[in-house]
Amino acid sequence: MTGFCVLGCGTMGKALLTGIFDSVAENGVPTDVPFAVPDKYFACVKFAKEVEDGQRLLGGRAEFVQHSGNVRAAEQSQYVLLACKPQVASEVLGVAGMREALKGKLVLSILAGKTIDQLQSMVDESTRVVRIMPNTASRIRESMSVICAGPRATPTDVEFAEWVFSGIGRTMQLDERLIDAATALCGSGPAFVATMIEAMTDGGIMMGIPFRQAQELAAQTMVGTAKMVISGQHPAMIRNDVSIPLAVPSVVCWRLKTANSVVPLLAVSRRPRSGHLVWASKRPGLFCPFGKIAQEACMFHRRWHQLPLGHHPFSLSLACR
Ligand SMILES: NC(=O)c1ccc[n+]([C@@H]2O[C@H](COP(=O)([O-])OP(=O)(O)OC[C@H]3O[C@@H](n4cnc5c(N)ncnc54)[C@H](OP(=O)(O)O)[C@@H]3O)[C@@H](O)[C@H]2O)c1
Incomplete structure (x- = not known):
């Protein structure tokens, strides 16, 4: 035996x-x-x-x-x-x-x-x-x-x-x-990724997509992106494929690249009709100095508000410190 x-x-x-x-x-x-x-x-x-x-x-x-x-x-x-x-x-x-x-x-x-x-x-x-x-x-x-x-x-x-x-x-x-x-x-990675899925789901909900559908959209987007990376595509290429100058993905990706670390997540959602940004969620990660993040988020909000975003309804930002 x-x-x-x-x-x-x-x-x-x-x-x-x-x-x-x-x-x-x-x-x-x-x-x-x-x-x-x-x-x-x-x-x-x-x-x-x-x-x-x-x-x-x-x-x-x-x-x-x-x-x-x-x-x-x-x-x-x-x-x-x-x-x-x-x-x-x-x-x-x-x-x-x-x-x-x-x-x-x-x-x-x-x-x-x-x-x-x-x-x-x-x-x-x-x-x-x-x-x-x-x-x-x-x-x-x-x-x-x-x-x-x-x-x-x-x-x-x-x-x-x-x-x-x-x-x-x-x-x-x-x-x-x-x-x-x-x-x-x-x-610990699943906790970070789950937080990002929650944040994206919240953003979808803020724009009127029902919870289940929003969560599926967010999760499958995560799965698809991860599979592209595992199959050999460089994340930068994937990012470039969906980013055009001054569109939301470009602005968000720029924000991500200028951030210092990858722990906390902030989702922001923009309602096209009311024309203002709404915080979809603020979720501190494990080591998140939350006060600082919230402060930074407010500054980002103000700057973002002045950007010519056109009709882009939604974006996700990882704000990091
Ligand atoms: N969870 C994760 O995502 C994760 C990821 C990577 C590594 N780990 C590591 O995996 C380990 C287990 O994590 P877990 O989430 O599976 O914890 P868990 O569900 O609490 O499992 C621990 C088990 O140990 C048993 N146990 C406690 N004292 C015992 C004893 N004297 N003799 C025999 N069994 C005893 C418990 O029995 P009872 O149920 O009867 O109390 C329980 O079944 C941890 O060391 C953790 O660091 C976890």
Whole structure:
């Protein structure tokens, strides 16, 4: 038996297991790989209710166990995915018998902010660690996961991590010194993109488009643009394709390019008949000094109001500081 155990099978753990099961159902068990493919899955959670819910969700394809069974599950597994919250990692790995259970095994960690060194210090030196930063789009198998191999990890370990995480989206290998940046970019990225979709949706609503339609227009525009970039088109070319001098996209793009960072979003919508700009939304991002943004937004509003915008009904601006 080749066991795969998820220590802390919450949102991400379930998404990953679902990804593996779906990928095996679609493509079959891979045969031309250098690692042993798991054939038994354990999912460890804290509360009894989660055991029942998880069992129902995954239809018996993984054995759900409560935390008192963590060590037993790890003992029966060749691979362990650490997916609890980072703050309980030392408790989960420090429990009696866990160090022994993980000896000589591969630990895949998705804990935000826990370095390979920190993780390595919590386990035996024979335990190999690979650190991964996926994102929440794992749930629909559209994650962008960054993989960093620890010093003891073998190329086969990395291939195994690639197999697991390619089940839930795309993967990329990066040096660990870049993982915090990657965490901000693609780990937290869905929050930024969702905020932009909300802002665009709000702008649509301000112009009279019903919520559902506005949200679909905004989201599909985002998907289409992202796919053009992934297929090789440069963002500048895409921008140029929709921008003519002094039209709204040009002005907004100029504003974006002169901004200093990319965290907060401000959507502005212009009602052609009343001829004035309306703030569709002001949404501070994670590190947003909101007062400054609002102040800047007001200045922008005034300047914008004087521009010969013609009949352009709507625009979106990312105002950044
Ligand atoms: N969410 C994201 O978008 C995202 C993106 C990248 C990385 N991550 C990382 O992924 C990890 C998990 O995040 P999440 O959003 O999936 O969190 P979550 O839904 O809260 O999952 C954590 C799981 O750990 C379980 N747990 C807690 N103590 C335990 C113990 N002693 N033994 C066994 N299981 C235990 C919890 O069980 P109960 O449900 O029974 O309490 C829960 O199922 C975090 O470290 C986070 O940094 C998350």
